[in-house]
Amino acid sequence: MDKRRAEALRIFEAGVKAADPYAAVAGALDDVDPPALIVAVGKAARLMAQAALARFSGVTCLVVTNYENAAPLEGATVMAAGHPVPDANGAAAAKAVIAALHAAEGPVLALISGGGSALLPAPAGALTLADKAKVNEMLLGSGLDIVAMNLIRQQLSDLKGGGFLRHAAPRPVTALILSDVIGDDLSAIASGPTVGPIGTAQEAILLLKEAQLWAAVPQAVRQHLETVQEPVALPAARNKLVGSNAKSVAAMKEAAGAAHLIAEPIIGDVADAARLICDRAVIGTTVWGGETTVVLQGSGRGGRNQELALRIAVEAERRGWVAWTCLQGGSDGRDGPTDAAGGLVDQDTLGKITGLDARLANNDSYAALDEAGDLLLTDATGTNVADLGVMIRSG
Incomplete structure (x- = not known):
């Protein structure tokens, strides 16, 4: 790693x-x-x-x-x-x-x-x-x-x-x-x-x-x-x-040192949330919390954190970012009906995924991230305070 x-x-x-x-x-x-x-x-x-x-x-x-x-x-x-x-x-x-x-x-x-x-x-x-x-x-x-x-x-x-x-x-x-x-x-x-x-x-x-x-x-x-x-x-x-989620986000900011905090919770549709996060992410470390929503259009597997991580990767590529890493995960260690907590993506993620558009349309973020080797896999944490995110960007 x-x-x-x-x-x-x-x-x-x-x-x-x-x-x-x-x-x-x-x-x-x-x-x-x-x-x-x-x-x-x-x-x-x-x-x-x-x-x-x-x-x-x-x-x-x-x-x-x-x-x-x-x-x-x-x-x-x-x-x-x-x-x-x-x-x-x-x-x-x-x-x-x-x-x-x-x-x-x-x-x-x-x-x-x-x-x-x-x-x-x-x-x-x-x-x-x-x-x-x-x-x-x-x-x-x-x-x-x-x-x-x-x-x-x-x-x-x-x-x-x-x-x-x-x-x-x-x-x-x-x-x-x-x-x-x-x-x-x-x-x-x-x-x-x-x-x-x-x-x-x-x-x-x-x-x-x-x-x-x-x-x-x-x-x-x-x-x-x-x-x-x-x-x-x-x-x-x-x-x-x-x-609460706010207490956990504050702890992440402290752990990161000079991190930028997205003050308002990240909520709403995952596509909108991905754009907002990329709008607010600074060079260095950015942290946030929240709980997004997904309107299911397909029959794929995944969860809101996996789909948000994947959409952040799409948005970062659209903006031409070349050196970044983003973790988006559920604090409970589980995202939707899967064994993943979310996604851990970077500038190389999309290049390892085939049929990305079709998978997004089918809400099949789990399969896409699994192909890239970018699922966030943790044990069940024994707690639950919604979702947490980290972006580390140098270019």
Whole structure:
């Protein structure tokens, strides 16, 4: 690995380390009352729970996380579930969490991280898991941002949008939250199980119509959204943010030394984001964070980070750059339904790819980057604070 690639990877790893779930929770427990129940959900759930159990031993603890991050944890029941598309194991885990909330004999400590929305599918009303999985699959390729997707998901769930609090009541709930949402809207992280809903059923209908999905979602979903009653007021909860994308980007800037920071989060369509990044990248090192979107037009494999990395390579070549390296990756170590975290590209990437235009049109960024040998392959990191990027440019 050449020097620029090694340096980009080192800076990225500093950002991931800043989102360490164990340290984030351990540093936030001093003013938390001993709980009777700990529920940890999300991609960072296992490490968050481990930190809580180091402080509060002998407490009933349920952990729900994705398959890559699931491993036994002393003192806890660990349940693995599907992400990003919900599955039957997630539905079973949701039932177990609801039962534990009803059985708790005192305060509840919730440990929440990104991915929790898909990992705890508790269909509302007469909806089925298949209904929810179908909607979730459609949302992932819709181009809607994470807040809009979570608004819709909340309206289809018995746990999201504050549903966790209703099942816990009258037991007090404290939630420590690791944010994967740009802007750190607590109601959007994991679809806000301990926070009020982002919006209403009518707003969910409007978003589905604007995304041209309304006619395609299952009939049961349309019926539910058109007839559901607005929920009563939520019980109070104490919600505390313990980690975020902004904190990780700041850590990358510090690790890089004299790096230029793109201050605003990189969001929106990947093609627009690639142009913005190249507009802002300076000679030297540039870092950023965010979470882009992809409107799926084809049947290829990939994810938003892989496609953004590939489009940055296209944009850099168009501008005549001759000496640069860019890393674009998911802080969780996984990008879309693949084993890659993103892409690590440079001035030589495009020359190693055949049929580039067709692959971009087919959203087949994984195959393109794999051919170039430029996939960013990491283990699952055990955390999730959205996406991180580094550009090192000398010409």
